[in-house]
Amino acid sequence: MNDPSKLERSRIVHLLQADQSPGSVLVKGWVRTKRDAKGFSFIEINDGSCLANIQVVADETLSNYATIRKMTTGSALSLSGRMVPSRGQGQRWEIKAESVTLVGHAPEAYPLQKKRHSDEFLRTIAHLRPRTNKYGAAFRIRSQLALAIHRFFQDRGFHYIHTPILTASDCEGAGEMFRVTTLAPGDAAVANDFFGVNAYLTVSGQLEAEMLALALGDVYTFGPTFRAENSNTRRHAAEFWMVEPEMAFCDLAQDMVLAEALLQHLAGHVMDHCAADLSLFARFVDKELMHRLAALVEKPFFRVPYADAIAILERSARPFEHPVAHGNDLQAEHERYLVEHHFKGPVIVYDFPKEIKPFYMRMNDDGCTVASMDVLVAGIGEIIGGSQREERYDMLRRRIESIPLAPENYWWYMESRQYGSVPHSGFGLGFERLVMMVTGITNIRDVIPFPRTPKNIAF
Ligand code: 4AD
Numbered sequence: 074m075n076d077p078s079k080l081e082r083s084r085i086v087h088l089l090q091a092d093q094s095p096g097s098v099l100v101k102g103w104v105r106t107k108r109d110a111k112g113f114s115f116i117e118i119n120d121g122s123c124l125a126n127i128q129v130v131a132d133e134t135l136s137n138y139a140t141i142r143k144m145t146t147g148s149a150l151s152l153s154g155r156m157v158p159s160r161g162q163g164q165r166w167e168i169k170a171e172s173v174t175l176v177g178h179a180p181e182a183y184p185l186q187k188k189r190h191s192d193e194f195l196r197t198i199a200h201l202r203p204r205t206n207k208y209g210a211a212f213r214i215r216s217q218l219a220l221a222i223h224r225f226f227q228d229r230g231f232h233y234i235h236t237p238i239l240t241a242s243d244c245e246g247a248g249e250m251f252r253v254t255t256l257a258p259g260d261a262a263v264a265n266d267f268f269g270v271n272a273y274l275t276v277s278g279q280l281e282a283e284m285l286a287l288a289l290g291d292v293y294t295f296g297p298t299f300r301a302e303n304s305n306t307r308r309h310a311a312e313f314w315m316v317e318p319e320m321a322f323c324d325l326a327q328d329m330v331l332a333e334a335l336l337q338h339l340a341g342h343v344m345d346h347c348a349a350d351l352s353l354f355a356r357f358v359d360k361e362l363m364h365r366l367a368a369l370v371e372k373p374f375f376r377v378p379y380a381d382a383i384a385i386l387e388r389s390a391r392p393f394e395h396p397v398a399h400g401n402d403l404q405a406e407h408e409r410y411l412v413e414h415h416f417k418g419p420v421i422v423y424d425f426p427k428e429i430k431p432f433y434m435r436m437n438d439d440g441c442t443v444a445s446m447d448v449l450v451a452g453i454g455e456i457i458g459g460s461q462r463e464e465r466y467d468m469l470r471r472r473i474e475s476i477p478l479a480p481e482n483y484w485w486y487m488e489s490r491q492y493g494s495v496p497h498s499g500f501g502l503g504f505e506r507l508v509m510m511v512t513g514i515t516n517i518r519d520v521i522p523f524p525r526t527p528k529n530i531a532f
Contacts, residue, residue: 086123088156088166098168100127101151101176103204104144106187114142115161116170118150121203124210124349128159128167140175146186147179147204192519199523200532207357210350211520214343215508221342222295222316222504225335231291231318236278238297239267242482244277246431249302251311274299277501278317280433280486283462286319286497287489293318295504303527307516308405308453310505312525319499325435325444325461328498329421332448332457333374335502336419336510341370343511351512359513365451366511374419377411379403379442382422385415402429403447408454420449432472433486434460435496446500450510459500466490 083098102120113132119125129152131141144150152173159167184190184198185205195202202208223233243250250273254266266272278294285292298315318331343351344366355362377385386397386407395404403411403422411420423446424437434443448457463469469490473480480487508520518524523532 084122085118085120085125085127088127089123089125096155097153098156099151099153100129100168102149104146104148104150104179106146107144109142116141116144116150118152119204119209121209123213124206124353128161128164129154129170129173130167131170131173135170135173137173137175141173144175145179145181145183147183148175149177149179150174151176192516196518196524203522206353208519210347210353211508211512211514212522214347214350214512215520217343217347218339218504218507218511219295221339221346222335224342225338226291226293226318229291231293232285232289234282234285234289234292234294236275236281236285236294236296236317238275239272240275240281241270241272242280242486243273243478244275244280244431244433246476246478247276247302249300250274250276251299251301276300277315279319279499279501280483282317282319282499283486283497284489286321286499287493287495290322291318291320305527306405307518308506308509310517310521310524310526313517313521314504316502316504316507317499319497321495321497323461323498324496325423325446325498328459328461328500329374329376329423329446332421332446332459332500332502333419336374336448336450336456336507337370339507340366340511344370354512354514359452362513369419369450372418374421374448375416376421376423377416379422379425382407382411382420386410389415400426400428403455405454408447408449409451412449412451412454419451422447422449430460432476432478433462433469435463436468436472444498448500452513452515453506453509456506456510457500457502459498461496461498464490464494464496466494 083100085100088098100118100120102118105117105119105126108115113130116129116131117126118129135141150173152170154168154170156166157169159165161167185201203212239253253272253274275298277298278296282292282294293316295316296314297312299312383397383399389410391410393406397407424442425445426441427436427443430443430445434445437444444461446459447455450456463472469487473483505517505520509517514520518526
C-alpha cells in the first residue's frame with residue numbers, strides 16, 4: 074500500500090487534464106454521491122478544483138471498508154490509490170482506492186443532497202452553496218476574472234494602486250455613503266466617529282486614483298466599494314468590487330476604446346480559460362451565453378450620444394414604466410431596450426446632461442452636457458460608468474460650489490487642477506456585473522459568496 078505522506082496531493086483538474094495514468098495519487102475532497110454494490114462502492118468525489126468529479130472505487134479489501142460504506146454525501150475524505158482505466162461511461166480514468174480516511178463526517182441532514190435546489194433556497198445557506206456545481210463554477214470564474222483584470226492592465230503598463238476604503242469625500246456626490254462609527258471599549262454603544270471627524274466607506278476610488286494618474290500616468294484600482302442606497306434590485310449590492318482605471322493625457326474617445334478592449338479581453342479570457350465551468354452556465358442558465366460572448370469579443374460596440382438614445386427610445390413607442398424624456402436618466406428598462414432590441418449588441422451612450430451626472434465630469438462646449446459614458450450590455454444594462462474629468466480649475470470650482478457638497482473636503486482634489494493639470498479620463502467597471510455578464514447569472518446575490526444587500530448581513 075502507498076504511504077500517503079509520501080504522495081503529492083493531486084487536484085482532480087490536473088488528473089483529468091493529464092489524460093494518462095499518473096500512477097499513485099492522493100486526493101482530498103467531499104463526497105458528492107456514493108453507490109454501493111456487493112463488496113465494493115463507487116464514490117464520486119469533488120475537490121473544488123474543477124466542475125468534474127472523479128470516481129473512486131473502494132472495495133472490501135480496505136481495512137475500514139465498513140466505515141466507508143457508511144459515508145454519506147457531503148463527508149470530507151482523503152484517499153490515496155492508483156489511477157486506472159475506467160469501464161464507466163463518460164470517464165477514461167477512475168481511482169482504485171488503496172487507503173481512504175474519513176476526515177469529516179456529514180450527517181444525513183446535510184442540505185445539499187443530490188437534487189436541484191433553487192437559487193432562493195441556496196441563498197439561505199451561503200456558507201454551503203459554494204459546494205454546488207453552479208456556485209463552485211461561478212466563484213472559480215470570479216477568481217479567473219480577477220487575474221485577467223490584472224493581466225490586462227499590467228500588460229499595458231498600468232500601475233496597480235490602492236485607494237482608501239475610509240474616506241471623508243463623497244466621490245459621486247449622491248449622499249449614498251455608509252458612515253463609520255467607533256465602538257467604545259467593552260461597550261456596544263457608539264462613542265464617536267473617526268477619532269472625532271466624520272468618516273465614510275468609499276463609494277469609489279476615483280478621486281484618489283486621479284491623483285495617482287497625475288503622477289504615474291496610467292493606473293488602476295480594484296477594490297471593494299459601498300453604496301448606502303436601499304435598492305432591492307437584481308443588479309445592486311451595498312458592497313461590490315469596482316475596477317477603476319484612470320489615465321492621464323486621455324480623452325473620452327480613448328476612454329471608450331479602453332473600456333471596450335477590457336470587456337472584450339475579459340470575455341475572451343473566460344472563454345479560453347474557463348471552458349468547462351462556462352459550459353455549465355451555457356447548458357443550465359443561459360442557452361445564448363456562448364453566442365453572446367463570442368459576438369461581444371468580435372464585434373465593435375455601438376456608440377450613441379445620449380440625445381440620440383432618448384430619440385430612439387421615444388420613437389420605439391414602448392410602454393416603459395419610467396417616462397422617457399430628455400434630461401431623465403436612463404433606467405434599466407431603457408438600457409435593455411437599447412441593447413437587446415434596438416442595437417442588438419453592447420452600446421456606449423455618451424454626453425449625458427450635466428444635471429444627472431456627478432460634479433467631476435468635464436463640461437462639453439455646449440455648456441449642457443458632460444463628457445461621460447455608460448457602457449450597456451445585454452441582460453444587465455449599465456456595466457461601466459466613466460468620463461473625461463474636469464481638469465480646468467475654474468470650471469471644477471463652479472461645479473463643486475453649485476451642488477450641496479462641502480468644498481473644504483475637496484481642497485486637495487481642486488489643488489491638483491492648479492499644479493500641472495492635464496486632460497484625463499477613467500471609468501468604473503462593476504466586478505459583480507461583469508461576473509453576471511460572463512455567466513448569464515441574473516441576480517447579483519448569486520455571484521458574490523456572501524452578498525451584502527439591504528438586510529442581508531447575517532453571514
Ligand atoms: O457609475 P458609477 O457609480 O461610477 C463611479 O463610481 C465612478 N466614480 C467610476 C469611475 O469613473 N472611476 O459605478 C460604476 C459601475 C457601474 O457601471 C456598475 O457596474 C457598478 O459600478 N455599480 C454597482 N454594482 C453593484 N451594485 C451597485 N450598487 C453598483 N453601483 C454601481
